[in-house]
Amino acid sequence: MAWKPIHFALAAMMVAFGTFNTLSVKWADKMTSESSDGTLRSFDHPFLQACGMFLGEMLCMVAFWILRWRSKRQPQSTFPPIDDGTAPKKFNPLIFLPPALCDMTATSIQYIGLTLTYASSFQMLRGAVIIFTGILSTIFLRRKLQWFKWLGMVFVIGGLVTVGVNDLMAQSAGNSTSTNVTEHTLWSSPIVTAVYGNDTKTNSDLILGDALIFCSQVFHWYQMQAVCTSVAVGWEGTFGFTTLAVLLIPFNYIYVGPKFGANPRMVLEDAYDGVYQLAHNPLLALAFSGTVISIAFFNFAGISVTKELSATTRMVLDSIRTLTIWMFSIAVGWQSFYPLQLLGFAILLSGMCFYNDILIIPGIKKIASKFGLCIEPVPYNNVEDEDEEEQEDVENREPVFSTRGQE
Secondary structure, three states: OOOOOHHHHHHHHHHHHHHHHHHHHHHHHHHHEEEOOOOEOOOHHHHHHHHHHHHHHHHHHHHHHHHHHHHHOOOOOOOOOOOOOOOOOOHHHHHHHHHEEEEHHHHHHHHHHHOOOOOHHHHHHHHHHHHHHHHHHHHHHHOOOOOHHHHHHHHHHHHHHHHHHHHHHHHHHHHOHHHHHHHOOOOHHHHHHHHOOOOOOHHHHHHHHHHHHHHHHHHHHHHHHHHHHHHHHHHHEEEEEEEHHEEEEEHOOOOOOOOOOOOOOOOOOOOOHHHHHHOOOOHHHHHHHHHHHHHHHHHHHHHHHHHHHHHHHHHHHHHOOOOOOHHHHHOOOOOOOOOOHHHHHHHHHHHHHHHOOOHHHHHHHHHHHHHOOOOOOHHHHHHHHHHHHHHHHHHHOOOOOOOOOOO
16 A cells, blocks of 8 residues: 555654653653752652653543544534444443553553663663563463564564673673763763763663563553554553552652662652652753653554554554664763664564564565565455456356256
């Protein structure tokens, strides 16, 4: 199907807002602001940021109601069809509660991991959802995976391992040069610190961050099975925001120590301290607002791309989004260029292509068919055309009467 201008607009919207969403979360993690105790602290509030993400998903519900109101104002036919199978069916919104809880858990864990690792690694490690999708689908859904899907999962695992090893090597190399960078007067200015950030992560932090992002994809597997429309995303955001907002109350009293509680009282999440920091740093408030708005547009564009084009197109655009995040992180100095990470991304992308049966395997089959090594499969549309032609021949064929019974 040829792409229309609206398709290019949706693809650009998905890549742009998806990239900005991840970068805005990481930008907020790297900024500092005055805390409720009067000291300057980094913005380490992953659960509050997750609330902001679900607030953005709730905006998809607003878009759904606006589109529904607009459709009702359109002139309708005087004689509606007797059997309208396309009419929206009633459903219980509580069916979206389980995927919302899974997404809430996965997002919270991912944002904790993002505070400990690179934005590009965060985006690449999210590709682990393919592994859990394949394995859990065979266990719970009784699906039989074809050989190329297992091969794709092996490639994805290899890519994830390569990315993880690169993070450790990059951190070890960065520790030797961090002292010289922080001693420079330019990098100590507040404006540059706000834009470029200031990371002091150890190897153990990177390992823990990568592991948390990897494990969180277990919950994303179930969430991906159920949510595929704007109204579904809206209900998921409503349930996720409500549940997590209530959980912030007990989180305010759970002591976790200075390792995970980077707030004055060292609790699991100090929402008041997070709001206080947002109010005392305009750039931080801008990054947080960007997270809320960008996730709404990203979900709308992603769902539209899946409906108008295909899920495979969405996967390719997500890969472009990952590459864009990586290039931006290198450009602003959030991380350095390492060929090993590029190799890991290539292996990861190859695994996704194998798993979704695009580009690589179809290309091999096409080349092999040209050399006569295999027969190229006939497209489905051609088969339908042949069946229609045969049916027309049968209908137009003159009847043949047997005279055997008359003899």
